[in-house]
Amino acid sequence: MATAMRPGRVDQPRDGEAFLPPGFFDAFPSLERDRERLGPVLHRTDTPLFLVDTRILAERYREVERALARRSARSAIAYSFKTNYAVAESRLLGELGAWAEVVSGREYRLARGLGHPGEEIVFNGPHKRDDELLLALTEGALIHVNDREELERVLELRMAHHGRARVGLRVKADLPGVEPSRFGLSLEDGEAAAAVARMLSVPGLAPAGLHLHLRGDTDDPGHFRKAARRVARLLAHGGPEGGRLRVRSLDLGGGFPAHGPRPRSRRTWDPRPIGEYVDAITGELSPALAHEDGPTLILEPGRYLVADAIVFVSTVLRARRSGNGQLVTVDGTVTMLPLTHYCPQIARLFTSDLLPRRDSSLPSTVLGSSCRENDVLYSGPLPPAVRGDFLVFYAAGAYNSSLSPEFIFDAPPVLFA
Ligand SMILES: Cc1ncc(COP(=O)(O)O)c(C=O)c1O
Incomplete structure (x- = not known):
């Protein structure tokens, strides 16, 4: 009391x-x-x-959409299903154009059941079963591989499959002030570059995209800027023979502070308008994003929307x-x-x-x-x-x-x- x-x-x-x-x-x-x-x-x-x-839900979605439209030729907002399943099931965000971001086979099946075509599903998460990967490969979903072991499994499954496979890599950056993530391939210790090289060594294959999701409770647009800069660096030098790496999508995850209270983990809390986070990201990636045929910039907001x-x-x-x-x-x-x-x-x-x-x-x-x-x-x-x-x-x-x-x-x- x-x-x-x-x-x-x-x-x-x-x-x-x-x-x-x-x-x-x-x-x-x-x-x-x-x-x-x-x-x-x-x-x-x-x-x-x-x-x-539903008006606030739609307004939050449109805010992200407007911020993206200012800076990126192609973009997509993939609603992070796990944030609130009832919102996913209402189809409201899907009707506004949202893709689905899913982190398990169960969520993947939910997204398909709600009418999201494979092409508009981003399949993340550290545990994807072989049968689930195969389904996603066949249906043209964007799979973000979490680690080396998963990459080898995906490459093997892909051999038996001649569909519209889109395989990208989840990477992570060690940033001061942000707790390190346990997910993804490290940009610092060469793990991410090695995974890119492994994919490029397979005839006819290249990473479809790169994905980085900052660990939560970040209110500083500077953290998103630095994360995007690390991704840009890999793009600049991670391609064949140390040249440019061309990808079809760049996904900078979610984690944008919502309209709500300060997390208990933070002593200070200064959430900025969503446009500042989007500008921080797009500013670093602009050389790649400005082209009409450049990659699609994907964001995966959850809490910000709902x-x-x-x-x-x-x-x-x-x-x-x-x-x-x-x-x-x-x-x-x-x-x-x-x-x-x-x-x-x-x-x-x-x-x-x-x-x-x-x-x-x-x-x-x-x-x-x-x-x-x-x-x-x-x-x-x-x-x-x-x-x-x-x-x-x-x-x-x-x-x-x-x-x-x-x-x-x-x-x-x-x-x-
Ligand atoms: C890979 C990934 N994308 C998107 C999100 C959504 O994050 P948020 O609700 O903070 O926007 C999460 C949440 O943990 C996540 O792990």
Whole structure:
């Protein structure tokens, strides 16, 4: 219980809200403004539930698209499926033109089932079975090989196959200030160059593309710039006889900070508009990208597209005073919001008529309704809660539902508003 906290005003910034971009609360369906529309939806369906604002989803996608269009002749946005499967299944991003980024055979089959043609699937991940690789090779997906062992397997499978194979290489860069990744072929120790040379030694084969995804929690566009520079260096000298390496795609991954709270791992947090990250990448790769017949620049955003487009709505089951604060129990559980370990939550209280409670706030602990003692969804100030109120958790779209086990209760439904 956060007993050290003094009662304060509800509009004071709270832990999870200190680093939010201006206008954050105007963007997600202002529940109050849209109460005529959302009230019936919320009263028709039992909480807890996830509520998706499709307008924000589309706007985030278009922001990335606009940023890419400014600097790259050809580009593609491959939505990282694992960030939120319900969004993938809604087909909304696919209808806007998004490709699919998948990291397992299961996700690959999901993408095909949703209608993505092989050519518009980027198949990443450290574990791809032979049968899954063969299917992806046959269907013309872009496979990013993770390591030397996988490369040898792909080369062997390719021998037996005469389709539209597109095989690229995942590479990694050692950058100051960024935790090293365990995935991909190292650019520093010659592993990536050796894999390129291995592919070029096979008659009729060359890497279709290069892929680099920075390890998470990076807010500095400079890190993306440096990563792109390392990729550009390999392109400049990694080709036949130390010359230029020509590829059909350059994929700089995802990892762009979402509109949401500061990760707990970071003391400072200064997320920039998405265009700054895209410019940092394209600036380094521009000699290759400027040509009409140059490679397609692929980005694989996940959290940027979905985080703030989705809220988690729970209902207050009981609230009681405790010390100088309150204990509030809701019908959700922390397993439905597992990212509470990753970043502080942004919680706001509404009456059952979707009017925001603005009264002065109390130090509050929000407990989930499972039988676990440590089922705590939020600690921080909240106005006094009343049974039947809605407690809404903002920026809940990324990774929560895909990482949550079905534990004790059914998985919360996902509503698209
Ligand atoms: C290879 C790859 N691409 C894209 C993503 C999406 O990252 P984010 O949700 O940070 O944009 C991930 C996430 O871990 C990833 O591993």
